[in-house]
Amino acid sequence: MTMMRLLAIAITALLGLAAQAQPDLLVEALRSYQAGELMKARLLVDEAVQTPAHAQDAEAWLLRGFIYKDLFKGMPGGEKADEVRDEALNSLMNSLNLDEAGTYVDNAVQAYDFLARSCFNDAAKALNEQREDRAVELFTKYKAAVLRREPQTSLKARETEFYNALGTAYTKRFNQQRQDTSWFLKATEAYGHVLGIEPDNYGANYNLATLHYNRGVYNIRAIKAEDDIPTIQQIQEVSRTYFQQALPYMLKAHELDPTRRETLLGLEGIYYSLQDQDSSERYRQLFELLPPQNDN
Amino acid sequence: MRIIWFGTGSVMGVFKAKIQAMVGAPYWRVLLLPVLLCAAVPQQRDAEKDTTAILQANYMYNIAKLVEWKDPAMRNGNFIIGVIGSANLYQELIKQYSTRTIGKQPIEVRKLPRTADVERCHLLFVGQSDVALLPEIYRNLAKSPTLVVTEYDGALDDGAVVNFVRVNNLLKYELSLANASKHDVVVGLTLRNLAHRVEE
Numbered sequence: 001m002t003m004m005r006l007l008a009i010a011i012t013a014l015l016g017l018a019a020q021a022q023p024d025l026l027v028e029a030l031r032s033y034q035a036g037e038l039m040k041a042r043l044l045v046d047e048a049v050q051t052p053a054h055a056q057d058a059e060a061w062l063l064r065g066f067i068y069k070d071l072f073k074g075m076p077g078g079e080k081a082d083e084v085r086d087e088a089l090n091s092l093m094n095s096l097n098l099d100e101a102g103t104y105v106d107n108a109v110q111a112y113d114f115l116a117r118s119c120f121n122d123a124a125k126a127l128n129e130q131r132e133d134r135a136v137e138l139f140t141k142y143k144a145a146v147l148r149r150e151p152q153t154s155l156k157a158r159e160t161e162f163y164n165a166l167g168t169a170y171t172k173r174f175n176q177q178r179q180d181t182s183w184f185l186k187a188t189e190a191y192g193h194v195l196g197i198e199p200d201n202y203g204a205n206y207n208l209a210t211l212h213y214n215r216g217v218y219n220i221r222a223i224k225a226e227d228d229i230p231t232i233q234q235i236q237e238v239s240r241t242y243f244q245q246a247l248p249y250m251l252k253a254h255e256l257d258p259t260r261r262e263t264l265l266g267l268e269g270i271y272y273s274l275q276d277q278d279s280s281e282r283y284r285q286l287f288e289l290l291p292p293q294n295d296n
Numbered sequence: 297m298r299i300i301w302f303g304t305g306s307v308m309g310v311f312k313a314k315i316q317a318m319v320g321a322p323y324w325r326v327l328l329l330p331v332l333l334c335a336a337v338p339q340q341r342d343a344e345k346d347t348t349a350i351l352q353a354n355y356m357y358n359i360a361k362l363v364e365w366k367d368p369a370m371r372n373g374n375f376i377i378g379v380i381g382s383a384n385l386y387q388e389l390i391k392q393y394s395t396r397t398i399g400k401q402p403i404e405v406r407k408l409p410r411t412a413d414v415e416r417c418h419l420l421f422v423g424q425s426d427v428a429l430l431p432e433i434y435r436n437l438a439k440s441p442t443l444v445v446t447e448y449d450g451a452l453d454d455g456a457v458v459n460f461v462r463v464n465n466l467l468k469y470e471l472s473l474a475n476a477s478k479h480d481v482v483v484g485l486t487l488r489n490l491a492h493r494v495e496e
Contacts, residue, residue: 220347225392229358229490232351233466239347240465273347275462 025051026060033067038074041067049091058099062108065092069111077122082141089115089145096149109149116145123162127169132186135166160194164203167191171211178218187211202256206263209250213270216242220273243273261290341384343391349384351467352460353392356419356445359458359469360398362487366480367441370418375401378408378415378442381423412436421445430454441480452495457481461492468492 029044045064054060068088075081092112095104119142126135139162146153167190174183188211194204216239223232247270254263264287271280343349356377365371375398379386389405396403398418406417412432414420420442422430427448434455437444443457451459452472457479459470470493476483488494 217345217347220350221344223350223354225354225357225396227354229355229486232354232358233468233490236351236466244465269341269345272341274465275348275467276465277462 024048024053026054026057026063029067030063033063033070038067038071042071056098058095058104061091061095061098062104065089065095065108065111069115072115072118085115085118086141089148093148112145112149116142116149119145120158120162124165127165130169130173132166132169132173135162135169156197160198160201160204163190163193163197164201164207167194167204167207167211171207174211175214184211184215200252200256202253202260205249205256206253206266209246209253209266209270212242212246212249213266213273216240216246216273240274243270246270247274259290261287261292264290343384343387346384346388348467349382349388352382352385352421352447353388355460355467355469356389356421357393357396357403359443359445359487360403360419362484363443363476364482364484365418365441366482370441371399371401373401374404375399376404376406376417376419378406378417378420379423380408380410380414380421380429381426382421383407385421385423414442416440417442419443419445424448438478443476443479443481457483463492471495 025044025048029041029048032038032041032044045060045067048054049057049060049064065088068084068091072081072084072088075084089112092108092115095108096112099105099108119138123135123138123142126132126138143155143159146155167187170183170187170190174180174187177183188208191204191208191211194201195208198204219235219239219242223235227235247267250263250266250270254260254267257263264283268280268283268287271277271283360375360377377389377393379389386405386407389403393403394405406415408414408420410426410429412429412435414433414436418441420433420437422433422444424447427446430444430446430451431454433444438455444455445458445460446454446456447460449461452470452475455475455478457472457475459472461468461470469491471483471488471491472495473483473488474495
């Protein structure tokens, strides 16, 4: 919030209250906020918006939104920070709804969007910290916040980005714990979610193919010397299913971008593991024809 | 060596750009780092991921256990598996089976030079890339107790005892009992029964 805007709020508030004999809670809250006394400002503004004078006051709710936003910014994260952020978002939304003249719209929208973005940002952070459930929770908050202010907003792009990243996070988990196939299922579900929104999403197709292919390879890799021929034939059949499942996704990824060397390499590998040497060789040759700069 | 293996998501470059634009915060970097680390970079086929080589190695180990060499000289000393051609198969045999035994015979895996002048071994695998050597190898080993294993169509007609075949996206093997007999080896019933095809 700019100093000019703070000043404007302060002047408006003070002028509006000049005729009154006793100090107004909102004025006190603003003074505390300006003095950096956020906890005190919070108590005062909470009380102010309960009064008949300010319950329907866009300015009061704007100030409350700013106070809670700044409180949130000073918190390390977690459930309490979530609650404070929710209060800030609710207050700013109240301000926007009550502000029929549009006096405070710019500031309210700016603060609101900052807080909405912070949900997305925190979701990304949670993914990086391998807290996938938390990431999903935050992304859901982000979506709700955006749609609350602008119900017509298309979140398709954000959703595909997030769920692709989520799928990659689950894939990483699965690669670390191959025996726990729930991660494989979750990764499949996340990429499937992307394809439900955007069937032509290159990343989801490519990553789903890779996920299945790698699982098939892992099964074969896990063959032990003690395994007899019937056992290795059974393992092969299971792996064949994964390779077959990988194939249409990789073909789709290739169709979406025929110049990507990674998909040619992927197809070469899948066909090789499907014991289809001719097809494998064909894609290997296509791979070698493309210059390495296509890897970017 | 063949080419294989691919990692996840070079598409994340797009994600990276969009998140960067959107959040304006450093977290996109840490989020994307693991993804970028495993992004696809073409590499030569890693032996660890050469599924055919892994399967062939296991088949060969099982074949060794299910075949009997009549020649008493072949029942002493190391059990020698020779490989011409497939570097990944050789590596797989070394890694998984070279510390094992066939009966009381320790397994010894040898990478043989690309020549038809083959030394005597129990099992000899000749890869597809060296099929041209085979006519001479068959001639040289005609009276040797070496069991030749191949991976090309028509190999049993040419003289191989075991040939890997690709059937319904699976790697299987076919057998020639006649060729086995010529090399003085007895193929066990289990190996016969599990073969895709047996030539009497």
